[in-house]
Amino acid sequence: MLELAQVVQETIDIDPNAKIEFRANTEDDPHKRKPDISKAKELLGWQPSLSVREGLPLMVSDFKQRLFADSKPKPLSK
Numbered sequence: 001m002l003e004l005a006q007v008v009q010e011t012i013d014i015d016p017n018a019k020i021e022f023r024a025n026t027e028d029d030p031h032k033r034k035p036d037i038s039k040a041k042e043l044l045g046w047q048p049s050l051s052v053r054e055g056l057p058l059m060v061s062d063f064k065q066r067l068f069a070d071s072k073p074k075p076l077s078k
Contacts, residue, residue: 002020007052007053008056010053011053011056011057012056
């Protein structure tokens, strides 16, 4: 998780001096879930086409567009 937090901090516009804090695990913590893409590889022949460093900024950009798309002022209708 530390490595992922560092990648997020490096690849997204976040203060490089921001402190990474560790908190107690939650019920849906990845260490309990153990996410794994091997089943997708085996059953679907799927392989990731982007690294985390490449995909993270794209994901954040997409989220921003989706979240803030409705917050733009709409023109007044006559």
